[in-house]
Amino acid sequence: MKAEHKFKRLDTKVFIISFLVITMIFFGISKIIIYSIREYYFSRMQEDSINFAKSYSYSLSKAAEAKDVVNELLEEKLLVASRAIALYDGQYSNQLLKELADILKVDEIAYYNAQGEIIYSNVDAMVGWKAYEGHLFYDFMMSEQASYIAPIKQDSKTGKYFKYAYFKISDDRFLEIGVKSEKIYNFLGSFEIRKLLDEIQEVEGVAKVFFIDNQFNITRSSKTHFDENKIITPEIRNAIYGNREYSYISTYDEEKEYQAFVPVYLENIKNLENIKIGTLAIGQSLREAEEIIKNLTGVILVALLIIYALLIYIMISTYQKNEKLIHLAYYDGLTGLPNEHYLKEILTKELEKNEKARRALLLINCKNFRMINMTYGYDYGDEILKELTKRIQNLEDGSKILFRFSADRFALFMKHYSDQQELVSVVNKIIKAFKDPFKVKNVEQNINVEIGIVEIHNKYDHSDRILKDVSIALSGVKENDAGYAFFNKVMENKLQREDLIEKEIRAAITENDTSKIYLEYQPQVDLKSNKITGFEALARMRTKKLGFVSPMEFIDVAEKKQLIVPLGNFILTQASEFIRDLTDKGFKDIKVAVNVSGIQLLRYDFTDTIMKIISDTGIEPSSLELEITESVLLGNYNMINEKLKNLRNHQIEIALDDFGTGYSSFARLIELNIDTLKIDRYFINNISIKDSGDIITGDIISMAHKLGLKVVAEGVEVPEQKNYLMGHHCDRMQGYLFSKPLSKEKALKMLFNQNK
16 A cells, blocks of 8 residues: 555656657648648649749740741742743743742742743743752752642752742743841741750759640750650650640759640641640759758657657656645655555545445544644644654554655555554554654653544545544544544444534524523522522523533533634623613613633633623623633643632622632732632532531631631532531522522512512
8 A cells, every 4th residue: 555655646657648649740830831831832843843844845836836937928928920921921021030030029930841941030040950850940840739838948959048949831941039047047946846846955943945746745855865765654645635734843963854735836827626646745953942942841850849848848847846746745844654645535535445444544633733833833843744753664564654644634544454453553652652752852742642533434535535434433542541433333423513503503693582592590699688699601502403501511512613712702792781671671780690711711802791781781890790610720820810809999899619629728818819718519418418527618718708708518419418508607698499490580589479
């Protein structure tokens, strides 16, 4: 059990799990962020690459369109010129052709015979030139075509760029028309695919560019060694075939590239359809991108590491702080022992186990420790507690654990003991440990202990009930001399009854309910005149819940629960109201005696309270007599005697009750501020049972008279006692021989009858 309960700490599993969770979250977030950065950057790069490729694919499309438009215009011009020249068939001459060339704005007109020789031309140098095999005109002449327009090419005769058109006029005659295309050729050259690819290649970050035809052949490339290669990658081929944009990361010469493939279309104005002429592929180096991603990832990882380190620091700090808080919450700072909260937790866990093992709780009370604190100070008391703890801790073992329960109380939890005798043996060891005095700062102190014991059975369902029962057991220690007590049901019933009595007393005082707590009045009779000279007010308690409660019981509860002062004032007020009734009915000389406790007398405002009650009820102070017992004088004689003097100065008489049973002596009576001496019933009873020579009651009466005190005999029950008292000149008597205590109404009725 010591291993189980000795040290209460935070569950490190929770901390470790939290640490692992945070670490996993950290790495997870790091991975997600890094992946997101790469994905974001690559997606942007993909978008930029596609857009970049699209922009140049547009240029390629427009270049192809421009070339077609220029070609169409040139062809249209050549066709128009051919129709005009054909009108002069049979009239051709060098001069005519020169004139027609100027009119039609063409550069060359040549008339061929059936052998392919130029007969007439606007260019004199060309007359007599004969077409040879392999020449475009020769191929046309040998064909069955009526006309043919050739693409722009370099003329074999002059070395200049021309666009020629050939027409068959008859079976043996041909017409050639040529337009100089040097400038046009240079202009269209700017739209050549290779030039555009070279231009793209010059853009920063572009690694390579190539153009792919619809048969997956690389027809043009910024890297010439790629020309005439064929695309074999299935994903790229599928994208080209499906006319889709496509991008992916590839590695070439150990360097990563981001390649984008964008289809290139030629707008066909005639049939309003776009004709795909190929696919533009652009590869961009990822070196810079990878560097940016690496740097950005590094920055983010550093930030995350700082956050992670901060979180771990907070966790460790929180763990350490919680450890301190747990120690503060569950351990006593002075002795280092586990405290009441820890005890409750252990008791709760033990009850949850529902074991058959025998368990018990011992509550150890240091009876005079508070007095030591008040006498020597709290620092001295703390040192005593440390020494005291060391002695009790010697009893700890695997089946016992010691707690500091409160300022002057300790608790010892026991488990696996054999029987009650073993518990008693442990209790005796504790009591023995306190036998030797504690020496602190060269001052020896004896600590008196009392121990309450409760055995923990399965009937208990809550730790508070166990603590309540052990406290009840502790309160029952004073009823025996053993120094310890086991809890039993009688103790609990007694405590519950005391609690109910306390509630009823409080209710009566708060509600001014004289039906619950009321007064009865026992007459005091003058032994000479046999008339009533006064009454003693006796407090009684009767409630619906409790029935009749003896004065000894409810007065004891009132003293325990610090209710004796308000209860005493409540009784004094009732007695004063009775005096007022007596006065109103003409009995001004009748005194009413009321018992007051030592606690009331010790209050600094006691005299003021008495005088206020007298003032509020409108009675004469001389009609009130206060009774005190001899025990009240112990320890506070001078202070109380001074208060009695003050009360007498206010015309309030003082009676010493139960004389002869306490510690007063006639020597002390000489200086005591009292007016009346009440002889205890013990001495009155002796009158009937002892020989006359052994009875000292008469001596007491005689000595009291010599001191100037009046004498009242209590408990007179038989005529023999009355006769003795009369023979020894006792002033008054009180007892069942004359009357039992009476209600206010009956007391008034008896007073009317007796004092006629």
